[in-house]
Amino acid sequence: MTEKILLQLDVDEHPSSFDSIVGIDSGVDRLLRYGSVEASGVESLVHGAMFTRGGDDLKNTAIFVGGNDVNQAEELFGAIQKAFFGPVRVSVMLDASGCNTTASAAVASLTKHMTLEGSTCVVLGGTGPVGRRVAHLMARQGAHVIVTSRSLARAESACEDIVKGIGAGGGERDRLEAAAPETEEARNAMLSRADAIVACGAAGVELLSAEGLSSLQSLKVAIDLNAVPPAGIGGIETFDKAKPLREGDDRSPTVYGPIGVGGLKMRAHKAAVAKLFEQNDLVFDANEIYDLTIEQMR
Numbered sequence: 001m002t003e004k005i006l007l008q009l010d011v012d013e014h015p016s017s018f019d020s021i022v023g024i025d026s027g028v029d030r031l032l033r034y035g036s037v038e039a040s041g042v043e044s045l046v047h048g049a050m051f052t053r054g055g056d057d058l059k060n061t062a063i064f065v066g067g068n069d070v071n072q073a074e075e076l077f078g079a080i081q082k083a084f085f086g087p088v089r090v091s092v093m094l095d096a097s098g099c100n101t102t103a104s105a106a107v108a109s110l111t112k113h114m115t116l117e118g119s120t121c122v123v124l125g126g127t128g129p130v131g132r133r134v135a136h137l138m139a140r141q142g143a144h145v146i147v148t149s150r151s152l153a154r155a156e157s158a159c160e161d162i163v164k165g166i167g168a169g170g171g172e173r174d175r176l177e178a179a180a181p182e183t184e185e186a187r188n189a190m191l192s193r194a195d196a197i198v199a200c201g202a203a204g205v206e207l208l209s210a211e212g213l214s215s216l217q218s219l220k221v222a223i224d225l226n227a228v229p230p231a232g233i234g235g236i237e238t239f240d241k242a243k244p245l246r247e248g249d250d251r252s253p254t255v256y257g258p259i260g261v262g263g264l265k266m267r268a269h270k271a272a273v274a275k276l277f278e279q280n281d282l283v284f285d286a287n288e289i290y291d292l293t294i295e296q297m298r
Contacts, residue, residue: 002057002060003029003030003060004027004028004029004030004060004061004062005028005029005030005031005032005061006028006030006031006061006063006273006276007032007034007045007061007062007063007064008020008033008034009034009037009042009045009063009064009065009076010033010034010036010065010067011036011037011038011066011067011068011072011073011076011096012036012066012068012069013035013036014035015033015035015066016066016067019064022269022273023273026269026273027273027274027277037076038076039072039075039079040079042079042080042083043079043083046083046084046090047083049061049063049090050083050084050085051088058088058090059278059279059280060277061090061280062092062093062276062277063080063090063092063093064092064093064095064273064276065077065080065092065095066095066097067096067097068096068097070096070097070099070129074094074096077094077285081283087280087281089281090280091276091277091279091280091281091282091283091284093273093282093284093289095272095289097129097130098265099129100285100286100290101266101269101272101289101293102225103133103136103137103200103286104133104137104265104286104290104292104293105261105262105268105293106130106134106198106223106225106256106261107134107137107138108264108268108293108294108296108297109242109261110198110221111141112297113221113254114195114220116142116196117142118142118143119144119196119220120144120146120193120194120195121135121138121144121146121194121195122145122146122148122191122193122196122197122198123135123138123145123148123198123200124148124197124198124200124207124208124233125199125200125201125202125205125207126146126147126148126149126158126200127147127149127158128201128202130200130225131147131158131200131201132147132158132161132162134198135147135158135162135176136162136286137286137287137290139162140287142175143196144175145175146177146179146190146193146194147159147162147176147177147179148179148180148181148190149178149179149180152178152180154180155178155180156178158178159173159177159178160173162176163176188212188215191208192216192217192218194218195218196220196221196222196223197213197216197219197221197222197223197233198222198223198225199222199223199224199226199232200225202226203227203228204226204228204229205226205230205232206230206231206234207233208232208233209234209235210233210234210235211234212234213233213235213236213245213253214235214245214246216253217251219253220253220254221253221254221255221256222245222254222256223255223261224255224256224257224258225258227257227258231257233255236255236256236257237257238257238258238260239257239260240256241256241257241259241260241261242254242256242260243256264293264296264297267296268292268293268296271292271293271295271296272284272292275292
């Protein structure tokens with residue numbers, strides 16, 4: 001039986017041990033790890049993966065792209081696909097710094113408690129890799145998404161990147177709103193519109209206080225993806241999972257902490273890696289990984 005070989009191409013000097021272990025736990029027989037991989041020099045690695053096997057055996061080789069610099073990893077992901085020759089190719093997945101699996105698990109968790117179509121969602125710290133993907137996945141399902149930043153220019157740029165960078169359709173741009181409220185009054189007015197809030201900001205930065213969270217009357221779900229104290233959203237604990245913010249209150253929003261989302265993220269990561277070996281022409285970015293995540297909830 002032909003062994004399943006996964007090439008782990010990482011933009012960091014040392015390939016992620018987390019991604020390596022998940023790859024092995026996903027059923028990979030052989031893991032080939034490469035660090036400091038640049039888009040300009042990846043072609044020979046890709047061709048080595050493509051030309052050593054043929055026919056139905058080609059599906060038993062796949063590529064995983066990772067690393068902490070998500071922008072650099074995105075360039076590498078694109079360069080890998082350009083190195084393919086029509087049907088002579090292997091399946092490839094991008095999940096640098098867990099950007100796609102984390103965003104997918106967060107948005108999928110929202111859908112357990114609310115319908116995204118027609119809702120208003122706020123992404124706090126929405127200009128980073130996870131925030132952009134969370135916003136994209138929400139808009140893809142018909143939500144009006146407010147992408148926030150301390151800089152309006154960065155928030156507007158993120159909205160444009162969401163559309164052109166990961167395959168969003170033109171109609172989704174109309175559902176994206178950039179925001180950088182400069183006063184507490186403006187911030188409160190923005191947050192009061194939210195049916196859902198997902199905090200995707202930098203580690204250790206509180207983006208919404210516990211008092212601010214409790215004051216939001218229309219909020220249905222709040223998710224904090226920051227695992228480093230202090231929490232990104234005050235009042236949400238790391239292990240919270242589908243927990244009412246206020247016990248015994250029927251109007252209380254449901255909350256998730258980073259570990260509460262993490263179980264689904266791990267299942268999605270493993271499922272995506274395993275699926276890479278079902279055929280030789282799969283490309284897993286945000287949309288594809290989200291669809292797999294939804295399947296993991298059934």
